[in-house]
Each structure stands twice: as C-alpha cells, then as structure tokens.
Amino acid sequence: MKDQITLTIDGQTVRATPDATIMEVADAMGLSIPRLCYHPHLTPNTVCRLCVVEWEGARTLVPACVARVREGAVIHTASPRVQRARRVILELLASTVDLSESPTLLAYAQAWGADLRRFEAGARRQFPLYDDNPFYVRDYNKCVLCWRCVQTCADDLQYTYALTLGGRGFHSHITTAFNRPMPETTCVFCGNCVAVCPTGALKGKVAFLVQQGTPVPVALWRARPPR
Amino acid sequence: MHSPQPERWQQVDEIIQRWATHGRSGLLPCLLEVQDITGYLSPELCAHIARHLRVPEADVYGLISFYSLLYDRPVGRVVLRVCDDVPCYVRGSSELLNALQEALGLEPNKTTADGAITLEVHPCLGRCERAPFVLINDDEIGPARAEDVLARVQAHLQSAPSTLSERAEDPAATEEGTG
Amino acid sequence: MIAPILLRRVGHIDPESLADYEAYEGFRALRQVLMRRPEQVVEMVKASGLRGRGGALFPTGVKWEAVARQPRRPKYVVCNADESEPGTFKDRVLLEGDPFAVVEAMVIAGYAVGASKGYIYVRGEYHRAYTRLSRAVSVAREAGYLGTHILGSDFSFDIEIRRGAGAYVCGEETALFESIEGKRGMPRQKPPFPTEQGLFGQPTLINNVETLACIPWIVRSGPAWFREIGSPAMPGPKLFCVSGAVQRPGVYEAPVTITLRELIEGMAGGLPSGQEVQAILVGGAAGAFATPEEMDTPLTPEALQAIGVPLGSGAIMVIDHRVPLWEVLRRVARFFAHESCGKCYPCQLGTYRQWEIVERLARGEPLPGDVERLRDIAATMADASICGLGQTAANAILSALEKGLVSVPTPA
Ligand SMILES: Cc1cc2nc3c(=O)[nH]c(=O)nc-3n(C[C@H](O)[C@H](O)[C@H](O)COP(=O)(O)O)c2cc1C
Ligand code: SF4
Ligand code: SF4
Ligand code: FES
Ligand code: FES
Numbered sequence: 001m002k003d004q005i006t007l008t009i010d011g012q013t014v015r016a017t018p019d020a021t022i023m024e025v026a027d028a029m030g031l032s033i034p035r036l037c038y039h040p041h042l043t044p045n046t047v048c049r050l051c052v053v054e055w056e057g058a059r060t061l062v063p064a065c066v067a068r069v070r071e072g073a074v075i076h077t078a079s080p081r082v083q084r085a086r087r088v089i090l091e092l093l094a095s096t097v098d099l100s101e102s103p104t105l106l107a108y109a110q111a112w113g114a115d116l117r118r119f120e121a122g123a124r125r126q127f128p129l130y131d132d133n134p135f136y137v138r139d140y141n142k143c144v145l146c147w148r149c150v151q152t153c154a155d156d157l158q159y160t161y162a163l164t165l166g167g168r169g170f171h172s173h174i175t176t177a178f179n180r181p182m183p184e185t186t187c188v189f190c191g192n193c194v195a196v197c198p199t200g201a202l203k204g205k206v207a208f209l210v211q212q213g214t215p216v217p218v219a220l221w222r223a224r225p226p227r
Numbered sequence: 228m229h230s231p232q233p234e235r236w237q238q239v240d241e242i243i244q245r246w247a248t249h250g251r252s253g254l255l256p257c258l259l260e261v262q263d264i265t266g267y268l269s270p271e272l273c274a275h276i277a278r279h280l281r282v283p284e285a286d287v288y289g290l291i292s293f294y295s296l297l298y299d300r301p302v303g304r305v306v307l308r309v310c311d312d313v314p315c316y317v318r319g320s321s322e323l324l325n326a327l328q329e330a331l332g333l334e335p336n337k338t339t340a341d342g343a344i345t346l347e348v349h350p351c352l353g354r355c356e357r358a359p360f361v362l363i364n365d366d367e368i369g370p371a372r373a374e375d376v377l378a379r380v381q382a383h384l385q386s387a388p389s390t391l392s393e394r395a396e397d398p399a400a401t402e403e404g405t406g
Numbered sequence: 407m408i409a410p411i412l413l414r415r416v417g418h419i420d421p422e423s424l425a426d427y428e429a430y431e432g433f434r435a436l437r438q439v440l441m442r443r444p445e446q447v448v449e450m451v452k453a454s455g456l457r458g459r460g461g462a463l464f465p466t467g468v469k470w471e472a473v474a475r476q477p478r479r480p481k482y483v484v485c486n487a488d489e490s491e492p493g494t495f496k497d498r499v500l501l502e503g504d505p506f507a508v509v510e511a512m513v514i515a516g517y518a519v520g521a522s523k524g525y526i527y528v529r530g531e532y533h534r535a536y537t538r539l540s541r542a543v544s545v546a547r548e549a550g551y552l553g554t555h556i557l558g559s560d561f562s563f564d565i566e567i568r569r570g571a572g573a574y575v576c577g578e579e580t581a582l583f584e585s586i587e588g589k590r591g592m593p594r595q596k597p598p599f600p601t602e603q604g605l606f607g608q609p610t611l612i613n614n615v616e617t618l619a620c621i622p623w624i625v626r627s628g629p630a631w632f633r634e635i636g637s638p639a640m641p642g643p644k645l646f647c648v649s650g651a652v653q654r655p656g657v658y659e660a661p662v663t664i665t666l667r668e669l670i671e672g673m674a675g676g677l678p679s680g681q682e683v684q685a686i687l688v689g690g691a692a693g694a695f696a697t698p699e700e701m702d703t704p705l706t707p708e709a710l711q712a713i714g715v716p717l718g719s720g721a722i723m724v725i726d727h728r729v730p731l732w733e734v735l736r737r738v739a740r741f742f743a744h745e746s747c748g749k750c751y752p753c754q755l756g757t758y759r760q761w762e763i764v765e766r767l768a769r770g771e772p773l774p775g776d777v778e779r780l781r782d783i784a785a786t787m788a789d790a791s792i793c794g795l796g797q798t799a800a801n802a803i804l805s806a807l808e809k810g811l812v813s814v815p816t817p818a
Contacts, residue, residue, distance in 0.1 A: 046595040047750050049790040060797065061789045066595060081789055085752070088786040092755035121773055122762050145754070154283075161283030165590065165748075166292040168573070170758035172748030175292075177284040178270045178299070185285065252606075254588035259530070259569055282588065293590040293747075296530045296572035308531070312492045313687060313737050314649035314723050321733075350574070350741050351492035351691075352531055355649035355723075356656045365533035 005071040010078070022053055022064035022075060031077050034086060034108045037146045038065040039196065042156045045147050050086055050108065054079040061085055086112045095119035096170075098142045101200030105144070125173065132181035134223055135189045137208045138174075143201040145172055149193035162187035239264055239272075247279045254282055254290060258297055267298040303338045303345035305383045307331075307376070308362040312351035318358040318370065324348065326373035331380075343384055410659045411635075411643045412619050416503030421538055424545050427506040433551055435622035439514050440559045447518035448474050451621065453629035455641040460486055460577075460614030461692070461718045462794070463640070463707060469611060472601035473519040476609035481521040483512050484586075484605060484612040487528045487535070488570050488577040491690035492741060493721030496645035497615035499657045501528070501535035504619070505542035509565065511618035513551060514625065516563040519611050523564060527582050530570040539567055574745040578793050579604075579612045581747065592749040593793035616645055616720075636661040637706040644720060646705070648674040651681055651726035660705075662717070667701040670724055681726040685811050689718025691738045692798035694805035714805060731812050732768035735803050739764040742799040753796025756787040760800060770815040777807070777814055 004015045009026060016025045026033050036048035044066045052061035056074040061082060069075075076082065090109045094116035099105050109116055130138040145165075153163045162185040166175035176185045194202045203211075209219035242260045246253030257276060262268055268276075268291055277284040291297040309327060311320045324335075327346065333339060335348040354360045357369030361376050363383055368376055410416075419426035427433070439447050452467025473481060485508055489497040501508065512524045526543075528536045543565050546552045554562040568586055570576050576585045580594040583605045604610025620642055624632050633641045640662045646669055649655045653675030660669065666686060670676065677683065683698040694715045696703065703709050710717055725734060743761040748754040760783050766772045784800030791797050806812050 044595075045749075046792060049750055049752055049792075052790045060791075063595065081785075084782065085786045085790040088782045089751050089755075089790065092759060092783075092786075093751065095759070096755055118775075119759055119779065122759050145748070145751075161285055164283075164285035164289035166289055167748070168293050168590075169743060169746035169748045170754060172754060175285075175288070177273070177288040179288075186283070251588035252586060255571055255585060256568060259571060280588075286589075289590055290588070294530075294571035294573050296570075311737065312741065313691070313725070313734050314493050314655070316733065316737060317650040317723070317725055317729055350744060351490070351494070353489055353495045353498050353529065355493055355495055355647065358649065358655065362531065367534075 007073040090114035148196040308349040314355035315358040320359040435625035454632040459616035473611040483524040485526040490574040494719040511621040650724040687723040750792040
C-alpha cells in the first residue's frame with residue numbers, strides 16, 4: 001500500500017493515497033461533488049468546472065476531478081465561493097442550451113439554487129437538427145460541449161476521428177470535417193458517441209422517432225439502414 | 228479545383244512535402260503557407276493536406292475554424308484589417324471604419340461582390356503607436372486616413388497577383404469570410 | 407533616467423546586420439556563457455531577480471532552475487512572441503529592431519537549462535518581425551551561433567520559427583504548445599507545469615521576448631548591476647507601451663520606480679492641449695483602470711497592487727475626457743468574447759454574457775439585475791476558469807465600476 005497522507009475535507013480529517021484525486025476521496029467520504037465532463041473511461045478534459053472546490057491558500061478554485069490531494073490540504077467542497085461558481089455556471093448553461101433532457105443537470109440546478117432563467121435575455125446557440133443517417137440524430141441545441149463524443153470517437157476509444165470541435169468561444173460546437181453529413185465522414189456508426197452523450201443531443205434514431213410520436217414498429221422500420 | 232497556373236500548384240505541393248515530415252506539428256505552418264498561395268483552404272486542399280500530414284480531416288477543419296487568420300472559404304484578394312481596439316478607438320478608429328465602410332459599401336467581415344476586397348474589424352494589431360492602424364494584407368498603414376487607405380487598396384488591387392482560386396466566380400465570396 | 411538598455415540598439419543598428427549586432431556587444435554574452443558551467447548561468451539569472459515580462463512576473467531564475475533540474479530529454483526553449491494583449495507592442499519593437507538579441511538569449515537559455523531545440527512563436531500579424539527573425543536565425547546559423555558545436559563548444563542548439571494564426575489565447579503558454587503541436591490553441595489544466603511537461607510533453611522553458619532580451623545584459627554586466635535598476639521586487643529596466651491620448655505614443659524604457667505621470671506627461675509628451683486624462687487602462691485588456699488622481703503611483707508591483715492595478719504586459723492606455731468610457735468597456739468585453747477559446751464553461755459562456763450585458767449598459771438600456779449578473783460572472787470566471795484569459799476577463803470592467811469611472815444607467 002502507498003504511503004498515506006492526511007488532509008481535511010469539509011472539516012473532516014481523512015487519510016488518502018497521494019495519487020488520489022479530491023473527487024475520489026470525497027466520493028469515498030460520501031460527499032456529493034457535482035460533475036459533468038468527468039467520465040471514468042475518458043481522458044479528463046476539465047471543461048465543465050462544476051466540480052470545483054476551494055483549496056485553502058489557492059488563488060483560484062480547483063477542479064476536484066483531476067486535482068490530487070496533498071498532505072495537510074484543507075479543502076471545502078461547498079463553500080460560498082464554490083456554491084456561487086456552480087450556480088452561475090448552471091445558470092449560464094441553461095441560458096445557452098436546452099437542458100430539458102439533462103435530468104442530472106436540472107437536479108444540480110435545484111441543489112445549488114440556480115435560477116435557470118436569469119440570463120435568458122442572452123443569445124442561445126442554435127443549430128438545425130441533423131438527421132442525416134439511419135442510426136442516430138444530432139440535436140446540438142441540447143449539446144453542452146462536454147467533449148465526450150469527440151474523445152470517444154478519437155483516441156479514447158474508437159480511433160475513427162469523425163467528430164471535432166469547431167469554432168471558438170461561445171460559438172464553439174461539435175461538427176465534422178466541413179460540417180459534412182455523417183455518411184460522408186469517416187464515421188462507422190459504432191454508436192459509442194450516442195452512448196456517452198449525457199444530454200440527449202445525440203440520440204438513437206428509433207428513440208428519436210418514438211419520442212416524436214412515431215409508433216415503435218414504424219420507427220424500427222424507418223431506422224433501418226438503406227439497402 | 229481548376230488552376231491556370233501549374234507552377235503555383237507545384238509550390239503548394241512543395242510546401243506540403245516539406246511539412247509532411249513534421250506530421251501533426253507541421254499542420255499549422257503548412258496551412259498558413261499554402262493559404263498564402265491559394266487564398267483560402269478548400270475542402271479538397273484540406274483533404275490533400277490531411278492525407279500527407281496524416282492528420283484526420285475533421286481535425287484539420289477544427290483547426291481552421293479556430294484560428295481567425297485561416298479561411299475555409301474564399302476571401303478578398305485584398306484583406307483590410309482595421310483595428311478598432313481601445314488605443315486606436317481613442318485616436319479615431321470608429322470614424323475611420325465608418326468612412327471605409329461607406330466608401331467600399333461593405334459591412335464588417337464581408338467581401339465585395341466581385342470578390343476583391345474583404346473588410347475585417349480587428350482587435351489590437353500591436354501597432355498602437357501608429358493608431359488608428361490598418362493592415363492591407365501585410366502592408367502597414369498608420370496613423371491611417373481613409374483616403375490613404377483607399378488609395379493603397381487600389382494600388383494593391385492592381386499589383387496583387389490573383390491567387391489560385393477564382394474567387395469572383397464563387398457565390399460564397401459575398402458571405403461572411405472569417406475562418 | 408537611465409540610458410536605454412533593452413532599446414539600446416533599436417533604431418541605431420541595421421536589424422538585418424549581424425556585423426552591426428556584433429559591434430554593439432552582440433554575442434559576447436554567449437561567448438562568456440560557453441566558458442562557464444550551465445549551473446553558473448542559472449545562478450546568475452536567479453541572482454539578478456529578473457521577473458517575467460510576459461505579464462505574470464514569475465521569477466525567471468526559478469523557472470530556469472526548474473527546467474535545468476529535469477532529467478528528461480529532450481528539453482525545449484520557447485520564446486513567446488505572440489504579443490496580442492491590447493495596447494502592447496514592445497515585443498514587436500524588439501523583434502523588428504534587435505532580432506539577434508532574442509536569438510542570442512535563446513542559445514544562452516538552451517545552454518543553461520540543457521535544451522537542444524528552441525521555438526519562437528511569432529504573432530501571425532507580425533509580418534516584419536517574422537521576416538527579420540527568420541533572417542537573423544539563418545544568418546546566425548551560418549556564422550556558427552546556432553547549429554552543432556556552437557562556437558566550437560560541445561553545445562548544439564537550433565531554433566525553429568512558428569507563425570501564430572490569429573488567436574490571442576495562444577499567448578498563454580500551454581495553448582501556445584498545443585498550437586505548435588498542430589492543435590486548436592486551447593490551454594491545458596495546470597499542473598503539470600511547462601517546466602515538467604510542456605511542448606510535446608517534454609520539460610520546457612518558456613519566456614517572453616522582453617524577458618529574454620534582458621538575459622545577455624545580465625550576463626555582460628552582472629546581476630548586481632541589474633538589481634541596481636528598478637525596485638527590489640522588480641529589478642531591471644522595463645518597457646512600457648504608452649498609447650492613446652498622448653503626444654508621443656510609443657515604447658519607453660524606464661525602471662518601474664517611474665510614476666504614471668512621469669511616463670505619460672514626461673516621456674510620452676503629455677496629452678494634446680485641451681485634453682485631460684479621464685482614465686488609464688494599465689496592463690492591457692486583462693488589466694485595470696487607474697484614475698487621474700492615481701497618476702503619481704510608481705509602476706512597482708507593490709504600489710500598483712495598492713491601487714488594484716496589475717503591471718501586466720506594460721501597456722499604458724491613456725483615455726482622455728472626450729471619450730465615452732462605456733465605448734472603451736464595450737471593446738474590452740467584445741475582445742474577450744471574441745478571444746475566449748471556448749474550452750471551459752465559465753469563460754466560454756461568461757465572456758459572451760458579459761459582452762451582452764456591457765452592450766446593454768453602454769446603450770443605456772440595462773435590465774434589472776444586470777450589475778449583479780456582471781459581478782457573478784466576474785467572480786465565476788476569476789474563480790473557476792482554466793486559464794488567465796477567463797480569470798482576468800472581467801478585471802477592467804469591474805475596476806471601472808468600482809472606481810466610479812462609469813455611471814450605471816438605471817433600468818427602464
Ligand atoms: C490569455 C493569455 C495570453 C498571454 N499572452 C502572452 C503573450 O502574448 N506573450 C507573452 O510573453 N506571454 C503571454 N502570456 C503569459 C504566458 O502564459 C507566460 O506566462 C509567459 O510567456 C511566460 O514568460 P515570462 O515568464 O518570461 O513572462 C499570456 C497569458 C495568458 C493567460
Ligand atoms: S453531443 Fe453530447 S457528448 Fe457530444 S459534446 Fe455535446 S453533450 Fe457532449
Ligand atoms: S479561461 Fe477561456 S481561454 Fe482559458 S481555457 Fe477557459 S475558455 Fe479557454
Ligand atoms: S467534472 Fe471536473 S471539470 Fe468537469
Ligand atoms: S489598438 Fe490598434 S494597433 Fe493596438
């Protein structure tokens with residue numbers, strides 16, 4: 001067993017191995033640190049910042065999903081600064097993206113007191129529905145840019161590289177080479193991106209059609225690949 | 228893509244060959260150098276570059292769409308970058324920009340219908356001691372007066388060699404031209 | 407006033423002539439360095455007290471030592487010449503006017519930290535600087551100052567120049583590495599720091615152009631001499647970029663003990679007659695405002711901190727009383743919205759919402775609660791963003807509000 005270190009999280013003294021992340025230690029303590037971009041099987045990208053915690057003495061908050069614990073660290077997982085950051089990030093997200101199929105995020109919003117309409121005067125990111133193949137549809141109005149689909153399609157799993165981030169800043173979005181329809185890309189329709197998408201932005205064609213009110217047998221028929 | 232100037236396509240190929248040995252790290256300089264010749268980075272060119280540098284095409288596109296000096300569609304033969312950041316604004320960039328827009332009949336980030344001139348409003352260009360400052364392709368003007376800029380644009384239009392793409396024929400040339 | 411050091415050659419030599427550079431002390435520091443042990447060179451830089459001129463003021467010697475101690479090879483030296491902070495143009499002046507100095511400093515740095523390859527990442531819009539640097543590198547190589555067995559020593563080092571492609575964020579060190587690696591210039595979460603895992607995942611020393619330009623002088627004249635200039639916390643000469651409403655905008659070299667007033671009214675010739683200072687934006691768009699009453703503040707880090715202003719890149723933007731300050735804030739807000747890389751949510755979304763709200767305030771049509779929205783966004787970006795861009799994106803706007811430089815319109 002590795003050398004144990006001692007640190008304080010939310011007033012409790014805990015022992016941990018030095019290579020553990022704050023999130024791992026906090027999870028073991030039963031504390032609930034919210035997370036969105038974190039996925040146990042994907043390379044951490046630290047984009048969402050919902051997991052930030054306050055580390056006494058640090059200039060900024062630190063992302064618990066990657067920050068490693070250290071001897072003597074004093075950490076607060078729900079201090080006022082932490083709460084404000086989480087609340088405002090959720091408020092900003094809600095004003096930009098359709099979160100209606102992201103139950104976890106909606107639950108976080110409630111837990112952290114986010115007013116989902118606070119920034120509604122601002123522009124939303126808007127995209128057409130991409131229904132360009134028999135297997136899945138892409139509704140980027142629901143996309144929070146967690147990067148999971150891109151990473152899954154690339155080096156984290158599939159090595160297919162059909163997806164990429166496009167644009168920058170607020171106008172960042174998930175796309176393909178020159179925004180081509182999926183059948184014209186390297187996509188092999190493995191479905192792994194659909195499986196990791198947390199927001200309903202990527203959805204199997206059958207599920208999509210059924211949700212639209214199509215009877216299941218018809219949906220199954222229509223979602224068949226063309227001969 | 229069609230080309231009336233085979234020797235310049237050869238130049239493009241030489242650039243790609245030279246950077247191909249760098250793999251992915253050669254991507255950005257390769258795209259910049261190729262664009263210097265072709266004016267913009269068409270899907271066909273990108274596919275070609277992607278193959279030679281062994282980079283996924285999606286990633287090439289992702290890169291182009293990130294950097295504001297890379298264009299995935301035709302832009303004017305003369306690109307006018309008018310600085311409108313704080314020091315230039317304090318020294319009259321707003322008036323200059325208005326005058327240029329009016330004289331050229333162009334909204335910011337648009338290209339003239341003949342595909343000749345693109346007008347971009349730019350953050351600080353790092354020549355604030357010469358505010359208000361304008362770049363015409365890589366030609367520097369500052370402190371810039373609208374008359375001088377327009378005269379210089381004309382001179383450039385006459386002397387600048389047309390790039391490989393036949394932009395005037397492309398209807399996309401009047402659309403927003405930023406990468 | 408001291409005689410110029412960093413600007414000594416600028417405008418006085420032919421920047422394309424190696425002979426001119428050599429005639430003005432050029433490459434003598436390198437010759438001296440090659441006769442010492444690398445540790446001695448690191449020690450010298452540490453003793454000089456030099457701090458990074460790229461904006462963060464990090465102690466340069468500490469960084470050099472950290473890279474020098476890394477056992478992994480290869481190591482890289484990177485010169486950050488991406489200068490894109492609004493109101494900043496000092497690095498361009500050095501690159502255009504004295505390109506060999508950067509080359510010499512990088513070879514010295516490479517020797518000191520044990521690197522064999524250097525990169526200079528030049529802002530894409532700096533065409534002349536790029537041409538001059540390219541020339542300087544090839545001339546220096548021909549003359550034996552670059553390449554294998556430099557000046558007959560055992561040390562080999564070469565430099566590759568890379569052009570930026572229009573992204574302010576690529577001045578952030580880890581975004582710059584990503585860009586050289588052929589990726590979208592998005593900053594990495596730190597740690598790991600560049601000294602351990604930088605360019606291509608290898609130990610990397612990254613320094614600003616002006617920081618590097620100090621190095622040959624420190625070697626030639628010694629750390630003690632360097633410490634005599636400036637203040638104890640910020641030794642050495644500093645370049646200031648004075649712009650906006652002054653008679654002689656330009657780059658001025660001075661110790662940081664100089665006051666804002668001396669710099670603006672003395673060196674830059676003051677404002678044109680009939681104009682008065684309304685506010686001074688110090689440190690760039692990522693900086694903060696000083697008021698006319700604060701003009702007697704020296705530009706030392708401590709004195710500036712007391713008035714809530716960072717030294718940053720050394721940008722001093724003078725705004726006269728005729729300019730509507732909301733128009734200035736609009737541009738600052740637009741800048742960050744335009745330049746956010748979009749990686750982390752606080753900045754990707756916060757810079758855009760901040761811009762929208764500032765536009766509303768500038769038009770005089772705010773919504774109820776807009777100032778609270780601004781403050782919440784500011785705190786969230788500062789606390790939770792990945793990199794310095796998001797962390798500082800609200801500073802100027804907040805400082806204008808806090809110092810009462812703008813009045814907040816009341817919602818209809
Ligand atoms: C958004 C952003 C932009 C930056 N731009 C530059 C730049 O253009 N030039 C520069 O030298 N440093 C820039 N920096 C600072 C670098 O990250 C880094 O601290 C610096 O290059 C280190 O060199 P120094 O220690 O010599 O200052 C920037 C930082 C941030 C967060
Ligand atoms: S489509 Fe889904 S998986 Fe992909 S980035 Fe958007 S929310 Fe994440
Ligand atoms: S703070 Fe802004 S620029 Fe920096 S990583 Fe986050 S989104 Fe990108
Ligand atoms: S879960 Fe840690 S940054 Fe997203
Ligand atoms: S503000 Fe225009 S060049 Fe700097």
